[in-house]
Amino acid sequence: MCQTVYAGEESEGRSKYKAAQLFFQAKKPEQVIFTSLKNEALGIEAKTSPEMVKLATDYYRNLYLSPPQALWNDLKRYLKPIRPRLSGLQRQELERPFTLKELEHALGLMDKSKAPGPDGLQYPVLQYYWDSIGASLTRAANDLMTTGRLPHSFTKVLITLIPKHNVETSKDIKDQRPISLSNTCIKVISKAVCTRLQKVMGHLVGPYQRGFIKGRRIDQNTLEFFTMLDMLKQEESQASDWKAILMVDFNKAFDRISHQYMRQVLIRMGIGGGLLRLIMLILTDQVAQIMLNNFEGERFPLRCGTRQGNPLSPLLFNLALEPLLAHLSVLQGIPIKYEGEVIDHMKYHAFADDVNIYLGNESDYELAAEAIKGFERVSNSRVSETKTKLLGISTDYSRYEQNVLPYPQSYLWSEDLTYLGLTLKGVDWLRFISKLPFMTMKQGYLHIDLITRAVGTNTFVSSKTVYKDLVQCMTPRQLKTMDQGIHKVFKGVSLNKLYARPKKGGYGLLEMQTQMQGHRAAVLVSTLGEATDWYTKYLRLKLTHHMAKIITRRKKTDISRAQGLQCADFLLEQTGRFFKNLEWTFTRKEICYLKAWEQVVSRTRVYDITTLPVVAETCPSASEVPIVSGHRSTLTEPEAMICHPVNFRSLSKKKQEKLLPIMPERFLEICPAAASQRRWEKFWKRLHTFEWKKHKDFKALHHFNFGSHVPMHDTKTSLRGFRCHLCLSPVDSRQFLYHLYTECRCSKVLWDKLNIQAPMNLNSMLAPLNTTYENLRNLNWYVDTVRQVYSSRRREATGGTVLQPLLNRHLKKALERSKMRTS
Incomplete structure (x- = not known):
């Protein structure tokens, strides 16, 4: 009878949970359980939880001791290059009292999934009771600015440990990352301070420090860095003996910063008054306890460092780093050239504690060493003499003798190193694609529900693939391989349904070939604006130089011929004349951007090719070419709208938004009454609310409205002797679906048991007008049970079993199992 319907379903819910856990564990690790911990520097090992807590407490108590006070003259001298950069109005805005609206906005920005601090208060709870708590928290924030005293309840910090990514198997205490769990309210106040600081960070921090600063992106650093590597590779044979890159590695970068130093940096930058008091309270007036394996250690004061886990910490570290970078600005650096003309000199890159220093000559070594030593002396920071790398451009660099910078030195391209997660030798796309979860199946993809699978895939692909592609663009074949690999783990769901937007009935999966085009094209947008960074100047110069080559029809056209040309004429000219012979001028990845x-x-835009500006006989330097000096192209208002950065984001989503909602063709042939587009739009939006926002399992109903999730489809020709496997009535196989969902006696029994008010027919099931939760839930149970029971009976009949009439109790049991499976 129906016994086989339920085989193998008992542990389905548990397997889905474990699969989801496996998939997301790389992004949000669970609490680490330590079985042993070492302090290798002292030769100590602990194996019980109390012993490990004591070992960690001793280590961090010592780390967070108040460092020796820097001599005032040393501190004053080192901070001399820092000038107040804020206007009186900006300082006034920073120091004004907080408002209720500011604190509420800050709460809304917090990651609601983060673990609570010592108070045990989670952000959703704070949001729920905001009407009662908000005014008190606002008063507390303003009290901190005026009194300079931190309430006792705000002072406690729990420190948990997680292994660093590159040394996950190490048990040494120095290889664990301390994460601070602070009082939830103090973190909301810190977030409000961040929001204020973000408005002025562009004035306080130099253009080549980009970590955690609004309007600055990590891919700006990587694009510049890897473009510079390409240039250096080309001039490798003529490279100076001294030209090198110092990749700085700080020991415990965030944990060591001196509070005395931090205070003076803030004052020097023009941050004072109540905001300075509040920031220094958060830094200095807290005590910590190690929490490991649910054991808490003794309390100890935090006399240095910024708290990793506090929203304010990254911005404070940026500000702390700025004096070092200011001292590096006097370096000659590495010249950025195009066609022999110097566009700029690159002296450093910084993203959080990832700092690269670019050395151009022998004196740069002395200046860099002096800047680093001074920074260590006044800030309590330490640069690792073993992990910091000095990488030369010359192949013989490892043999050059110098004793100024005491770091391991080697030839740049001989090292297997990474910069911001990207290997210096380039992206191995075949290896990368082969290791993605949807290619390896190692992370339980097929057991995760489709919505979680789609969200996880988008998150994984967007965060990793796009980032790598801008540095080394994937080939069309590689992009196709990736899209095909993704599709494999959504077996049975067609591409149009996978890519369709969730509010149109699909799963919102990103089509990588479309998505990537927007990210690549967006690289060129800056050339039409006011940006003055060297990479934008470099692109402008190449674009206008290529225009000159096309106009003169000569590959070897002097750079002077680019004078007076505008990038906008290249990028917006309607015939595409300047997109020819791109290999004359551009690298492979730049050609990908242009394509x-x-x-x-x-x-x-219409461009008259006969209007090439008259050029002087002598070739000017690049700095004299207007387009290189930063002048923006002139755009009409419609052109400016077309080239707005927002138009290059989420192209896959935008493409799908233009399409009609999904509607099942065959079902609508049977039931034309359900063919209203507006009806389907309303239905899919309602189902989206339940499935995506409230996480209800309506997969059966969802796929039924795709026109699938049926036990079999109508046949094109009539099958002789065909019978319905539920009611055993003879049926025309060409009209099977109509019979099953309109006439079948057994289907009617299930329908009645669910007390569905509408009559049993397809018009009640397809994009139902009644979109209450109860009705959609009942319809989901109904279509799922019909399919499961029919499929089971069909398998039995195919195996030679003579089917017996279904009893109501069999149908009732089947329905109960469906309810358990989808609840």
Whole structure:
């Protein structure tokens, strides 16, 4: 009878949970359980939880001891290059009292999934009771600015440990990352301070420090760095003996910063008054306890460092780093050239504690060493003499003798190193693609529900693939391989349904070939604006130089011929004349950017090729070429709208938003009454609310409205002797679906048991007008049970079993199992 319907379903819920846990564990690790911990520097090992807590407490108590006070003259001298950069109005805005609205906005920005601090208060609870708590928290924030005293309840910090990513198997205490769990209220106040500081960070921090600063992106650093590597590779044979990159590695960067130093940096930058008091309270007036394996250690004061886990910590570290970078600005650095003309000199890159220093000559070594030593002396920071790398451009660099910078030195391209997660030798796309979860199946993809699978795939692909692609663009074949690999783990769901937006009935999966085009094209947008960074200047110069080559029809055209030309004429000219012979001027990845632009942007500008500006006989330097000096192209208002950065984001989503909602063709042939587009739009939006926002399992109903999740489809020709496997009535196989969902006696029994008010027919099931939770839930149970029971009976009949009439109790049991499975 129906016994086989339920085989193998008992542990389905548990397997889905474990699969989801496996998939997301790389992104949000669970609490680490330590079985042993070492302090290798002291030769100590602990194996019980109390012993490990004591070992960690002793280590961090010593780390967070108040460092020796820097001599005032040393501190004053080192901070001399820092000038107050804030206007009186900006300082006034920073120091004004907090408002209720500011604190509420800050709470809304917090990651609601983060663990609570010592108070045990989670952000959703704070949000729920905001009307009662908000005014008190606002008063507390303003009291901190005026009194300079931290309430006792705000002072406690729990420190948990997680292994660093590159040394996950190490048990040494120095290889664990301390994460601070502070009082929830103090973190909300800290977030409000962050929001204020973000408005002025562009004035306080130099252009090549980009970590955690609004409007600055990590890919700006990587694009510049790897473009510079390409340039250096080309001039390798003529490289100076001294030209090198110092990749700085700080020991416990966030944990060591001196509070005395931090205070003076803030004052020097023009941050004072109540905001300074509040920031220094958060830094200095707290005590910590190690929490490991649910054991808490003794309390100890935090006399140095910024708290990793506090929202304010990254911005404070940026500000602390700025004096070092100011001292590095006097370096000659590495010249950035195009066609022999110097565009700029690159002296450093910084992203959080990832700092690269670019050395151009022998004196740069002395200046860099002096800047680093001074920074260590006044800030309590320490640069690792073993992990910091000095990488030369010359192949013989490892043999050059110098004793100024005491770090391991080697040839740049001989080292297997990474910069911001990207290997210096480039991206191995075949290896990367082969290791993605949807290619290896190692993380339980097929057991995760489709919505979680789609969200996880988008998150994983967007955060990793796009980032790597901008540095080394994937080939069309590699992009296709990735899309095919993704599709494999959504077996049975067609591409149009996978890519369709969730509010149109799909799963919102990103189509990588479309998505990537927008990200690539967006690289060129800056050339049309006011940006003055060297990478934008470099692109402008190459674009206008290529224009000159096309106009003169000569690959070897002097750079002077680019004078007076505008990038906008290249990028917006309607015939695409300047997109020819791109290999004359551009690298492979730059050609990918241009090809993407050609596909993405509507170009309407008419350009008269006979209007090439008259050029002087002598070749000017690049600095004299207007386009290189930072002058923006002139755009009409419609062109400016077309080239707005927002138009290059989420192209896969935008493409799908233009399409109609999913509607099942065959079902609508049977039931034309359900063919209203508006009806389907309303239904899918309602189902989206339940599935995506409230996490209800309506998969059966969802797929039924795709036109699938049925036990079999209508046949094109009539099958002789065909009978319905539920009611055993003879049926025309060409009209099977109509019978099953309109006439079948057994289907009707299930329908009645669910007390569905509408009559049993397809018009009640397809994009139902009644979109209450109860009705959609009942319909989901109904279509799931019909399919499960029918499929089971069909397998039995195919195996030679003579089917017996179904009893109501069999149908009732089947329905109960469906309820258990989908609840």
